Amino acid sequence: MVTEAARWRRQMVRPVLDWYAAVEGVDAVMLGGSTARGDADRWSDVEVGVFWRRPPTPAERLAVAGAADVRLVNVDGPPWDDHLYLGAPRPDGLMVEVAHTLTQTVENALDELLNGKPDGEVMQLAQGIIDGRSVLGPRAEIVTRWQERVATYPRDLAVAVVRHNGNIEKFWRWQMFFERDNPLLVAREFVRMVNQLLNVLYALNGRYSGHVLAFKRLDALDLPLAPPSLANRIRTVFDRPAPEGAQTLHDLIEETFDLVERHLPEVDVDALRATFRSDRKPVESAD
Secondary structure, three states: OOOHHHHHHHHHHHHHHHHHHOOOOEEEEEEEHHHHHOOOOOOOOEEEEEEEOOOOOHHHHHOOOOOOEEEEOOOOOOOEEEEEEEOOOOOOOEEEEEEEEEHHHHHHHHHHHHOOOOOHHHHHHHHHHHHOEEEEOOOOHHHHHHHHHHOOOOHHHHHHHHHHHOOOOOOOHHHHHHHOOOHHHHHHHHHHHHHHHHHHHHHHOOOOOOOHHHOOOHHHOOOOOOOOOHHHHHHHHHHOOHHHHHHHHHHHHHHHHHHHHHHOOOOOHHHHHHHHHOOOOOOOOOO
């Protein structure tokens, strides 16, 4: 189901896609993000990927037809990032985040990723390619080829992601910050560990996860291999008093390790558990 917000954003951004697709040096243009997936809401920006045979000039980036305002976020790249505002100048217009990338850079990044070398930004790129639609340009077929390449998530990549993100250390720190009456740092620790937990679960499910906390709604998590009631239990981590939230998070991590043992036996889960379960006791006195 495509939201009305996504439909409207697709209409608004189409002239921008058409303009980039006609610029000399552009291989392909792709709509991405929640507008491409169809789940955009009234808070959503629009994401566009532009793939070039050569580096774009600042003049080309500033000359976008139909934009009320253009801001070059970074001059050096790749990638080069721009913010366009449609309908009205910043901050009131609809913001379009444009990522300019060399076609060859994408090719090289995907080669490394699919050879089992995890990189958060490249995994985010891979997911963006999977979500992409409304592809235009003289070499639009390259995006289709990329989508075919990333359609199968390599097992070696899953193993590498789980080994890295499953190394959830210093769980005990939540209690230290709780006793210090510092809820900001308790929340930071919970976010860190939930992020690692979700990275592991995404890998187990063969999903690219460069930015796992970018999903809009917890209930939209679509992970068949996961602890039961995952979304509700993650919500509990943050909704309940810290000791209760910590226990829920502890159980989720242990259950996720159980899943790794069953589905990725190449991973040394005993080592991951040992790191996770390591504890630091407070020192009361020198006696």
